[in-house]
Amino acid sequence: MAAFKGSKHPPEPAYQATPGSILHADREFYTSIINAERTSIESFVLPIRSGRAWKVPEGHIVRISTPEGPQVGDVNFWNLHNPRERFWASRTKQLHASHVSTFDRLWSCLPYLRPMVTIIADSLGGKDGYGVDEWGGRCHDLLGTRCDPYVNYMLSGDSYDYHCHSNLTRAILPYGLTEFDVHDVINIFQVTGLDKDGKYFMEASPARKDDYIEFFAEQPLLMALSTCPGGDLSTWGWGEGGEGEGQEKKSMLDCCRPLKVEVFKITDSKELERWVAPQSPAYRGAHGMKVPTGETGRDT
Template sequence: MGFPPAAYQPRPGSVLDVDRAFYGRLAGGGRDLVEEFVVPIRSGRAWPVPAGHLCRLVITPAGPQVGDLNIWNRHNPRERLWAARTRQLQSAHVSTYDRLWSNLPYLRPLVTITNDTLASYGVDADGGRVHDLLGSRCDPYVNRMLSDEDFDFHCHSNLVRAVLPFGLTEFDVHDVLNVFQCTGLNEEDKYFMKPSPARPGDFFEFFAELDLLCALSTCPGGDLSIPLWGPDARDPLEVCRPIAVEVYRPDEELLSGWQPPKSPRYQGMHGLRSES
């Protein structure tokens, strides 16, 4: 049985038509490493990524680990990743050549994914896929509700601590991209999570379309092979591992013709009219 077509259908030549040749050259072209660090287990870190640079999240030799990624416009944190609209414009699980979009009234690509070593994972027998926008970050509030216990190192809290040095607060932390995470919807249309299929050396790379502030939490669930909640839940500390981050400056000639994206030129006033 066939499926209905996607609801959001772009016109030819829109910003949704990604120049694959350009991003393919970026993915395989020359570059210089300008920053690298490792995010330890059950922690978070925020870092700037200048426009026109590449950022790579890497599974370390320690093994698979899920990461929760937040993104903001570096100069205007009101503009940030909009997971819901990205699901509609791209898909619920993203990979190479997909874009991560910002919220209204900005609505433009923050990043374009240039490389994903898990792209071939596809859809598994349970309907699971990787790099999801279906779920959000784990947080201490829902943990208290489900377990009647306090825990300070959920992804929401890790991200809160990470962004404080940049003048942001808990109110700026938003829905995430779950990198290296395998998820789907079960027969009850409920969200499920599976163990991460990532292996040492796997990476997820994106190109910064604007000056960005990124923040990553290494999930306290580790590779998600041990349930966080439910009758089989226990502390998954043994499957928690770090994630490495690398920032690259592409060779200048690879950026020829590229410009940061602009917001849609909506000219209206949302139906409001001023009284003269």
């Protein structure tokens, strides 16, 4: 039987919620947070092709910026006290969009399912930001994931130790986590999309010097960032640093730049009075399972 193709009306988003739902960020509140007084409690510059993890208290702001120009960064999030609760890129993509910006939220995995951060500022977002290009590309990607040495070896036969997966793995070791804790990322400052055949593509980062994205921590976090070895992705090819096919003879290493991380405490406590840490959905159905706690029905 022939498949049904299309209708007279475009399909509506699959995941919608009523006004006031936790799905929707309170724009008035987060705008006040953007404008609130803040003080820096940590700041560092992450060198090219490396990774680092750091702690973020709840109710604080994290800014990641491009101090020397375009550079893609791969970011992971965990609850600081329970790393089983970690960022869920696929569900975030369904709840918001394939590419995220201001007032979108990054959600944690089951059974926790609550915002980990809310994006409160994005210099590449808004009506004057990158938008949608002629190929359908958008910025701050959830479609793809981190580059890794396993795919690299499969496609090129080369071993290389500074892909984003490896950088993130090294970054979290001091916190008692391992490679198995690294998960799908948000690719910040990265433009991606799907072509007419549904195939994933990447374009050069549109970030300029000192572009930034800011996250409000909705819970205590461990964050980790990798400066992608592909740099700004203007030249891309598998291997340690060669040229992309059909592209200008320029090493990927020449396209790599550092990223800057800043953590801010909001010093005007009045701005936080309306904030309540998000809770997980109160589902208690046990998935239909009725598991006895022990032997029943017999005398003892």
